[in-house]
Amino acid sequence: MFLKRALTASLLAAALAAPASASANVQVGSSGWEWGNPLPQGNTLRATSFAGTTGYxxxxxxxxLKTTDGGGTWSGLRVSTFAPLTIVQTLDANTxxxxxxxxxRRSTDGGRTFTSIAFTPVETxxxxxxxxxxxxxxxxxxxxxxxxxxxxTDDGxxxxxxxxxxxGxxxxxxxxxxxxxxxxxxxxGFAATTDGRIFATTDGAVSWRVVAETGRAIRQLSFADPAHGFAVGxxxxxxxxVDGGQRWTPKDLGAGALDYTAIRCANAExxxxxxxxxxxxxxxxxxxxxxxxxxxxxxDPIYAAAFASPTRIAAVGASGSTVVSDDAGTTFRAIGGRLTGSYGAVYDGAAxxxxxxxxxxxxxxxxxxxxRTWTRGNVPTTAGLRHVSFPTTSVGYALDDDGGLFRTANGGTSWKTLGTGSAARPAAVHxxxxxTLLAIGPRGVRRSTDGGETFSPVRARAISRAALYxxxxxxxxIVAWGPTTFARSRDGGRTWTTLRKPGGTRRARSGMRIALVAFSSADAALLLDRAGTVWRTTNGGRTWSTLPAIGTSAIDGLVVDDDRTAYVVPRRFGEVEGGYLLRTTDGGATWQPQLVVxxxxxxxxxSGSATDYLLGGSSQLLSSTTGGSAGRRSTLTLATSRRTLRKPAPVTVTGRLRPAGPAARVTVSMREPGGRWRSQTVDVASNGTFASRWRVARGTTTFVAQWSGDFTSAGAGSRVLTVTARAPPRRSGGRGRRGRRG
Known part of the structure; x- marks a missing residue:
């Protein structure tokens, strides 16, 4: 099966350390996606704390994250927020x-459930x-x-x-x-300030008194036991x-003027x-x-470290880097790791x-x-890779940005350089x-039947001179497309037939320009045009329908899993850019937002089977066997009091989210006839209702609502709601006659 490319992105230069394997995959936030690279996961970690070998x-x-083996393996916990966390305290293995x-947040059951420490009424x-x-x-x-x-607080x-x-x-x-x-x-207790003072209280912070003035900004106070404490900064x-905080003695660690941010101790020394x-x-x-x-x-930068035992240190930092030491810090080894290099696209394989x-x-x-795990190989080129196709796990072909073509027969261990017989640079290979190998574009298709040793142009009228990318x-x-061409082959690329684009026929070409096409079968596909509209066909292009329930035309990629299931990559969701997917399981009638990275x-x-793959940024590789969904099912509906108006006027669009999570917010999007999508993000009441106010223009205006879910319920999208405003009545063009005075 051909490797479906979701989108094209710029490739960024980097040279990083090679990964080691990890024994478990950490789930991401509220979604059903799991980290594959880096391992254990890729979000920067700021603090860590242990009670014995159990740490967070x-x-x-x-x-x-939680570990029960001193940092050797980690699991992700659902803490019901996407806010950055910088503070962690472990009282015991479960608290x-x-x-x-x-x-x-607070948990007393080892992270299975969390309760909010509600020091502020609104967490946003x-x-x-x-x-x-x-x-x-x-x-x-x-x-x-x-x-x-x-x-x-005395109640947690x-x-x-x-x-x-x-x-002060x-x-x-x-x-x-x-x-x-x-x-x-x-x-x-004790409190410290950035002017270097330490204050003590013996009455639960009813009163404070100065016990030390260090002269330098303090970053953290920490006690190994009630008598032995430390101030670093x-x-x-x-x-x-050594006397429970009554006197503080400065010491010189001999490390110069480093800015210390935290201290964790195995004992008093x-x-x-x-x-x-x-x-x-x-x-x-x-x-x-x-x-x-x-x-x-x-x-990688390491921002926090703690003792799991007098000899075991676990340390965490940038991009999820995790290391452990079994000799109290003399030497360290990485847990997991990440691939070297930066990446710009991900493809599924035939196997x-x-x-x-x-x-x-x-x-x-x-x-x-x-x-679950990724390894890196190298194609012998200094250019970036543009495309690959692996018909088996051993045999594969790679195309670079300079038009170089390569073949491997051992899964990428070694590669042979090939030539396409043309000076033009192909856009893709299959x-x-x-x-059998096809070199596709930049115009027409060249075909090889001897593993890429020789190529000859395909003379089919449908594609022989067509621009293809x-x-x-x-x-x-096999389907090939370019800005104006859409063609299909059922015999391995020997012959091709033109497919009908939206708005056209086989003879009368549509003026539409194609941006991207994704197929799940020979007849079922999604097509993204250059205007940002997504079209769907289930009969090989004979008929097409639009999918306005996506709620945006700012789309960077799409793939199709089966006839009813697909993903779209929006450039933004509401006012938030990046990190989101939209997924449908009902042929495009509704789209579920997922916040992933x-x-x-x-x-x-x-892959069209069990696993989906995602590339976030330039190196974050994730996979899902659940379509990215996690949590119970939710539903969204939209309504308005009048679907037809006598003239353009303000309208109130209402809706309901079931179930209604606490502090839920729904994004409602509107598209006027011939206009762009606009959106409002509104609060959801405790009963699940919400409302948004709009002014509609003449013609038919489209509305859709979407919710990205929370940590107990999956996201949801509504079906399309339309409101039609008729033309305003015309006023009389002439003046009425004035009556005579009697």
């Missing part, structure tokens, strides 16, 4: 607290964000906000009591920023207390410090009595479970296990079998 790590895009920005925005939090027990805790406010975060703000901060009438808070008991600041740049970790085995050891654990990602300078990544291979056929999606491929 938090980071960007609402990422919260974890995490937060960042306007969000905080708050006047003062979360700077730090410290819980002395699963129920008793203190939150420090960005203005210096302090709140306490359901109710809060305002306490005295940290002196905005909430106390000053201008100093708060930095950290650490409580060693239900009433005893700017310009190499490292101070310790053995600690590891993280740095702002992530380039080094610093370890001390005697609480700073002698110079510490400066460690470079990874080529079940196979797929390929195309990169710069000949980089070719492949998976043979349904996307191999129906190990020996793409092809697909649905079951039992933070970066733009640059490739989507489907």
């Amino acid at each position: 790590a938090v980071g960007d895009f609402g990422t919260l 974890v607290l995490a937060g960042g920005g306007c969000v905080a 925005s708050c006047r003062a964000s979360l700077t730090d939090m410290s819980f002395a027990s699963p129920t008793v805790g203190f939150l420090l906000l960005s203005d210096g406010s302090v709140f306490s 975060g359901t109710q809060f009591t305002p306490r005295t703000a940290v002196p 901060t905005a909430a106390a009438g000053g201008s100093v920023a708060p930095a950290s808070v650490a409580f060693t008991g239900p009433a005893t 700017q310009n190499g600041l490292f101070a310790r207390t 053995l600690c590891v410090l993280s740095t702002a740049t992530g380039a080094q970790l610093v370890r001390t085995s005697d609480a700073g009595e002698t110079a510490g050891a400066v460690i470079t654990p990874s080529t 079940r479970g196979s797929a390929f990602a195309l990169g710069e300078a000949g980089a070719l990544a492949k998976t043979l296990d349904g996307g 191999a129906p079998s190990e020996s 793409g092809a697909a291979a649905p079951r039992g056929a 933070r970066e733009a999606i640059n490739g989507i491929a489907t």
Whole structure:
């Protein structure tokens, strides 16, 4: 089967470390997509905390991971937010607290379920964000906000009591920023500020007193036990207390003016410090009595590290990089890893479970296990790869951007350079079998039956002079297309027949220009035209229908799984750019949005069987066996009081989401006749209803609603709602006669 290319993207230069395998795949956010590269996952991690060998790590895009073996393997937890998380505290193997920005969460069952620590009524925005939090027990805790406010809770975060703000901060009438808070008991705790002061309280933050002035900005306070604590910060600041925080003594770790951001300890003396740049970790085995050891654990920035035992350190950082040490930080090894290079497209393979990602300078990544792991090979070229076709796992063909053509007979271990017999650069290649190869475009098709050793032009009238830039291979056929040409072959590329485009016939050509075509069978396809309209046919192009329920014309790619299932890659969803997919399972009548990754999606491929593949950004490779869906089914409906208006006028479009999740927001999109799509994102009431206000123009206006889901329910799209406004009545052109006075 031909490898379906979802879209074309620029290839970015990079040279990174080769990956190692990981034993589990981490699921992404609220979707049903799992990471294949990098491993364990690709979102940057900011903090980590352990209780024995059970630990948690938090980071960007609402990422919260759990390990039970000291960092050897990780699983993703559903924490019901996409906000960046920067704080994590592990009280025991089952109790974890995490937060960042306007969000905080608590779990007491090992991450199976989470409850909100509701320090602010609205998680999408708050006047003062979360700077730090410290819980002395699963129920008793203190939150420090960005203005210096302090709140306490004795029920795990359901109710809060305002306490005295940290002196010198905005909430106390000053201008100093708060930095950290650490409580060693239900009433005893400490707070630090960026002007280097440490404050103590013995009455649960009812009052504060200064216990130390370090002279340098403090980043974090941490206690190994109630007596032994540490303060770390700017310009190499490292101070310790051995008397429960009454006196603090500065120490020199001998690492220069590093900006320390965090400290985690295995006991009162053995600690590891993280740095702002992530380039080094610093370890001390005697609480700073002698110079510490400066460690470079990874080529990637490492932002947080913690002890799972006196000898085991787990550290995490940029792009999900994860490393562990079994000798207390002397040496480290990577957990998982990522492919070298940057990639611009992903294709499915003919063999079940196979797929390929195309990169710069000949980089070719492949998976043979349904996307769980990826390995990199190299085609012998300095140009970027444009296209590949593998009829088997061993035999494959690759085309580079300079028109170079290559063949492998051993799965990519070695390659032979071929020639197409033409100076023109093909746009794509397709191999129906190990020996048959088609070079498609830039005009016409050239065909080889001896594994690419020789080629001859295909003389079929339908394509012989046509400009071509793409092809697909649905079951039992090959389809090629260009800006104005659409043709099909049923005999391995020997003969071709012109297919009818939307709006045209075989003899009378449509003026439409084609951007992309995707097939699931010889007769069922989606076509994207240059205007951004998606068309559907189920009879080989004899008839076409549009799919307005997509709700946008800003489309970068599409693939078809079967006659009723397909993906579209929108350039944006509502006002948010990148990271979204739209999926249909009902032939395009409705489209379900999926938020998958933070970066733009640059490739989507489907094998037509069990697995779909996705490329986010230039290196994030993911797969799904659920069509990307996760959670219970949801539905969206739209309605309006009048579907036909006597003249253009304002209308209210209402709808209902079932089930209605907390704080749900639905995007309603409108397209006027001949106009562009516009959208509004509106709040959903607790009963699932929502409303949007629009002004419609003359003609038929189209509306559609879409919801990207939450962490318990999958997203949903509505069917199309139309409102037709007739032309306004004409006014009389002449003046009436004036009556005479009697």
